[in-house]
Amino acid sequence: MTSLDPRAPLVLDTRELGRRPGVQRELSLSVPAPAELGIEVLRVPEGEQIQLELRLEAVMEGVLVTGTAQAELVGECVRCLQPIEDELFVDLQELYVYEDIRHDRSDEDLDDEVSKLEDDLLDLEPLLRDAVVLALPFQPLCQDDCPGLCIECGARLADDPDHGHEAAIDPRWAGLQALKQDED
Ligand SMILES: [Zn+2]
Ligand SMILES: [Zn+2]
Secondary structure, three states, X not given: OOOOOXXXXXXXXXXXHOOOOOOEEEEEXXXXXXXXXXXXXXXXXXXXXXXXXXXXXXXXXXXXXXXXXXXEEXXXXXXXXXXXXXXXXXXXXXXXXXXXXXXXOOOHHHHHHOEEOEOOEEEOHHHHHXXXXXXXXXXXXXXXXXXXXXXXXXXXXXXXXXXXXXXXXXXXXXXXXXXXXXXX
């Protein structure tokens, strides 16, 4: 396991809290988005600023992080491929456990799922990634009832709802037509 880089934008130093339960600090920061934040069809562009409003609070076991992240999203409609712009707004909450506390735990499986502080540093990136992916629609659309693309010519049907083709091929002949094209 590589240790955290204190200069990385999403790595926060909690030493200031002094491990004293009840001590808290409010943070407002703007950080560049890491690569591949989101899903393929909807994401925060790499380097785009993410606005973070955070509260770090020392508790008995570690540091509790709560707050919000806000950023611009870009993507494509999964039906018609039209570019989409949207705004991301997600809640963040995670308990980062002190390293020395985790060794007291007997349940190894549980231990793997716990976020840890390393030398009083915490890494927001995994938390941010999970929160963003959970918040995004699985299949983003340009509009709820996007009709998609014409299967014959690829035109975007939302731009041209009455779109049609005069010489529509009778489905019974479509197979023959395909065969004929193969021969040509
Ligand atoms: Zn669409
Ligand atoms: Zn068409």
